[in-house]
Amino acid sequence: MQKYWKYKRGSEWRKWDLHIHSDASDGKMNCEQIVNKAIEKGIDVIALTDHHTFKNIDNIKALSKDKDISVISGIEFRTEYGKKSVHILALFPNEINGIALNTKHLTDLILSPLGLAEINIITKGKEKLIEEGKSEISDNEAFKKGMFLVQVDFKKAANLVHEYGGLIIPHAGQKENGIDKEMRHIGKMNTTLYNSLGTVKEELFNENYIDICEISKENDNEQFYLEKFNKPSIITSDAHELNEVGSKYTWIKADPTFEGLQQIVYEPKGRTKIQLLKPEQKNDRHVISKIQFKSSDRLFGNQKILLNDNLNAIIGGKSSGKSLLLHSIANSIDPEQVNRITKRLNFEGYSFKDESYNFEVTWKNDDRDTLNDNVFENKIRKIAYIPQLYINYLAEKNNKKDLNILVGNILLQNDLYKIFFDNKTKEIADVSNIY
Secondary structure (H helix, E strand, C coil), X not given: CCCHHHCCCCCEEEEEEEXXXXXXXXXXXXXXXXXXXXXXXXXXXXEECCECCCCCHHHHHHHHCCCCCEEEEEEEEEECCCCCCCEEEEEECCEECCEECCHHHHHHHHHCCCCCCXXXXXXXXXXXXXXXXXXXXXXXXHXXXXXXXXXXXXXXXXXXXXXXXXXXXEECCCCCCCHHHHCCCCCCCCCHHHHCCHHXXXXXXXXXXXXXXXXCCCCCCHHHHHHHHCCCEEECCXXXXXXXXXXXXXXXXXXXXXXXXXXXXXXXXXXEECCXXXXXXXXXXXXXXXXXXXXXXXXXXXXXXXXXXXXXXXXXXCCCCHHHHHHHHHHHHCHHHHHHHHHHCCCCCCCCCCCCCEEEEEECCCCEEECCCCCHHHCCCCCCCCCHHHHHHHXXXXXXXXXXXXXXXXXXXXXXXXXXXXXXXXXXXXXXXXX
16 A cells, blocks of 8 residues: 655645546457556556456556555546436545455445346346347457446445545547547527436436546546636546556646545645646756755654655754754755854854765755755855844844835745836836935
8 A cells, every 4th residue: 555655745736637448348458558658758656447347456556666656546437418328437546445446346335236237247248249130149248348338426426435435537639439529508508318317417417426527638528627616627538558657647736546646636726737838847956856964873864855846844843953954954955044144143054063974965966965065156056045033133123124125025036016016117127206
């Protein structure tokens, strides 16, 4: 079982392709081919979502176990709604209440109650193939025919999936077999059935039968689902051919686990991006990758602390070393500024009496800054170091000018605020010139 603490940098942007079919249903590739192709395409998380079967779940998870990719268990259902049937994906955690949700347990707990036992699907398939004039029929052939002849009750399936900790993701937007095409709100209706499903569609959203929407491309109603129903959207490859695996994906900012995926349900804004390039990319030389205390007596443990590309928070009780850690980072990178701030505070800072103690900052491009190398000329980066004592100092001295400069410089790093500030500064200048 994957543990949350395995991903020590916290939430990061990763590529997720959550709709792939194997040869257990109508896909033309086996599990090993899927895993290898997804890794080749740089996909971090995939979901196997065969039609009405979990047959390959154990196999694909075993194949991915020691590889740099995560696999989420899934399935695709045909439902009773719409002329062509609305399709939904159901994705599941690795376990629920101590029960491993493997192939056998998912089959027993999900498929059997929904009337989708394999024998039922095979029987329907054989009946149809015999009707079409075929005589010699294998169970595998009958299953692959029958899987498109059965369907589930949308609400019953959603309730059952949710009971076992899963998520429901219907086709939506312009995607075929979707809630928009099969359950339209407005526009030309082909049948009376379509006209009657507008309120049902809203009920499915408002009563939380739906967790996430699967759309076909960027700008395909995702804003509508987010603003009206507070539901996030994803795109997927819906791969049936090997070359389709990873051809479409969603950037999701989360741990590469089912629990990480749940975060976009709880926080639908800001955790998903449908675009080609990785969101929020930064220059590697401006991003700290890890930090480390280094000492021969291992007083600090010498463990590496990995940092996120974005916001990092240092959490701990009083006198637990938060200020020491921040000071060590700043002093390793920009000792000139640290000296200037600490002198102003009449504070000597933190120092190690033993030269065997050191601190190392490693940047994402593998550059390193160390505490013991405190020669100003060797330091090429400038940072903003604002210790808590400095904020207290400015507030206690009622030094509004310096405090305003400090806060203003921080705010000006935000592009929207800078535009606002520049516009207001120009307006003030224009008014001043008039008078």
